[in-house]
Amino acid sequence: xxxxxxxxxxxxxxxxxxxxxxxxxxxxxxxxxxxxxxxxxxxxxxxxxxxxxxxxxxxxxxxxxxxxxxxxxxxxxxxxxxxxxxxxxxxxxxxxxxxxxxxxxxxxxxxxxxxxxxxxxxxxxxxxxxxxxxxxxxxxxxxxxxxxxxxxxxxxxxxxxxxxxxxxxxxxxxxxxxxxxxxxxxxxxxxxxxxxxxxxxxxxxxxxxx
Amino acid sequence: xxxxxxxxxxxxxxxxxxxxxxxxxxxxxxxxxxxxxxxxxxxxxxxxxxxxxxxxxxxxxxxxxxxxxxxxxxxxxxxxxxxxxxxxxxxxxxxxxxxxxxxxxxxxxxxxxxxxxxxxxxxxxxxxxxxxxxxxxxxxxxxxxxxxxxxxxxxxxxxxxxxxxxxxxxxxxxxxxxxxxxxxxxxxxxxxxxxxxxxxxxxxxxxxxxxxxxxxxxxxxxxxxxxxxxxxxxxxxxxxxxxxxxxxxxxxxxxxxxxxxxxxxxxxxxxxxxxxxxxxxxxxxxxxxxxxxxx
Numbered sequence: 326x327x328x329x330x331x332x333x334x335x336x337x338x339x340x341x342x343x344x345x346x347x348x349x350x351x352x353x354x355x356x357x358x359x360x361x362x363x364x365x366x367x368x369x370x371x372x373x374x375x376x377x378x379x380x381x382x383x384x385x386x387x388x389x390x391x392x393x394x395x396x397x398x399x400x401x402x403x404x405x406x407x408x409x410x411x412x413x414x415x416x417x418x419x420x421x422x423x424x425x426x427x428x429x430x431x432x433x434x435x436x437x438x439x440x441x442x443x444x445x446x447x448x449x450x451x452x453x454x455x456x457x458x459x460x461x462x463x464x465x466x467x468x469x470x471x472x473x474x475x476x477x478x479x480x481x482x483x484x485x486x487x488x489x490x491x492x493x494x495x496x497x498x499x500x501x502x503x504x505x506x507x508x509x510x511x512x513x514x515x516x517x518x519x520x521x522x523x524x525x526x527x528x529x530x531x532x533x534x535x
Numbered sequence: 536x537x538x539x540x541x542x543x544x545x546x547x548x549x550x551x552x553x554x555x556x557x558x559x560x561x562x563x564x565x566x567x568x569x570x571x572x573x574x575x576x577x578x579x580x581x582x583x584x585x586x587x588x589x590x591x592x593x594x595x596x597x598x599x600x601x602x603x604x605x606x607x608x609x610x611x612x613x614x615x616x617x618x619x620x621x622x623x624x625x626x627x628x629x630x631x632x633x634x635x636x637x638x639x640x641x642x643x644x645x646x647x648x649x650x651x652x653x654x655x656x657x658x659x660x661x662x663x664x665x666x667x668x669x670x671x672x673x674x675x676x677x678x679x680x681x682x683x684x685x686x687x688x689x690x691x692x693x694x695x696x697x698x699x700x701x702x703x704x705x706x707x708x709x710x711x712x713x714x715x716x717x718x719x720x721x722x723x724x725x726x727x728x729x730x731x732x733x734x735x736x737x738x739x740x741x742x743x744x745x746x747x748x749x750x751x752x753x754x755x756x757x758x759x760x761x762x763x764x765x766x767x768x769x770x771x772x773x774x775x776x777x778x779x780x781x782x783x784x785x786x787x788x789x790x791x792x793x794x795x796x797x798x799x800x801x802x803x804x805x806x807x808x809x810x811x812x813x814x815x816x817x818x819x820x821x822x823x824x825x826x827x828x829x830x
Contacts, residue, residue, distance in 0.1 A: 394743075418738070
């Protein structure tokens with residue numbers, strides 16, 4: 326609940342199993358992004374409990390939050406790439422900071438970029454890439470730490486239908502390797518074409534649990 | 536080790552990106568350290584000169600012409616027994632005249648024209664610098680002044696103490712002015728580092744979401760401040776050294792008439808290093824203030 330009695334999410338009770346692929350849908354303001362922020366531990370709910378992998382997110386210390394986030398991957402609608410860094414630097418931004426050795430890091434970055442089909446653009450800057458390519462870089466960055474859960478907030482919002490399906494296929498591939506995927510989108514057509522479990526939110530409540 | 540290398544690389548990259556503001560910040564720190572260093576330099580040289588003058592401090596006891604041998608013995612006894620007295624020399628009226636004629640040749644002709652020697656005999660007392668507390672020596676001077684056969688007592692230490700008070704005031708003025716400039720420098724560095732942080736806010740946000748440790752996000756900001764402070768300190772030290780050399784060239788001949796040239800020198804190495812370290816501390820503090828905004 327935000328101030329003055331405004332609820333972003335209310336009476337939301339749902340369970341997502343390990344290895345699931347779930348769409349989170351609903352109109353603008355339904356609470357999709359808020360739910361993702363709660364799962365990213367950017368927000369702490371004023372009531373109730375959010376548990377991921379047995380951990381109560383509200384009880385995590387700042388250090389545990391950092392550790393928890395390293396097990397997640399996130400993808401945003403606006404890609405959130407660093408303009409002044411190359412593709413490989415964007416993908417390896419945290420690995421480099423965490424001190425992974427250069428060889429390890431380079432190998433892993435190459436693997437994920439190859440997996441998203443961008444190994445030939447490693448030294449390009451984000452501005453030199455198309456929207457679809459930028460989103461694939463963001464996905465590569467989300468995958469580089471082999472997360473157990475991927476959160477995506479409107480990842481195809483800035484892409485045309487063909488590119489959107491291409492990105493969804495990437496998510497399907499990620500999911501087929503055992504990673505749990507939660508994608509927030511209001512694109513009903515895309516959900517229909519991919520055909521996975523869907524949770525619909527409306528005015529902060531679960532309208533349809535799939 | 537990796538953390539340090541990463542922080543330095545990122546800090547350098549950020550400084551380069553906003554080099555114009557960084558130059559301003561370095562100059563501000565440099566100015567603050569230069570002012571402090573300038574006052575320190577004056578203080579150090581005054582201390583050196585005063586230590587030398589204190590070691591040579593003496594008081595002179597001028598004797599009446601009609602002093603009796605017993606009265607002179609009583610004065611000698613009082614001096615011999617006193618712990619503040621390192622040595623004493625009796626200067627006869629003739630010896631005083633010879634010294635005067637040697638030291639002031641221009642005035643020698645005038646004195647030679649007089650019917651009798653105008654200079655009194657005296658005892659020059661050299662004080663022990665380690666055991667010559669001002670109050671104790673003052674008491675001794677008053678005691679000797681009151682002795683029969685003594686016409687006057689002149690005590691060097693009094694003007695040295697006045698000089699010491701002036702030196703103390705100069706040093707505190709330096710600390711005060713330097714302190715104000717240092718606060719300004721800390722705030723400038725904090726602002727410059729925060730500007731850099733603002734330019735990198737997307738990157739910082741992404742790293743936070745990816746679980747980068749807080750130390751890795753804050754470290755480069757502190758190092759940015761340290762680098763600016765270190766550069767400012769080195770710059771100030773260089774300027775101080777150049778200023779000192781130029782001042783010495785300009786004022787050297789005049790200065791040598793007041794003070795022994797061997798006493799005038801630049802700051803000792805440890806103090807010079809402390810100035811640069813002080814600059815780094817000022818910069819680091821500014822960086823730390825900016826880093827608090829990353830949570």
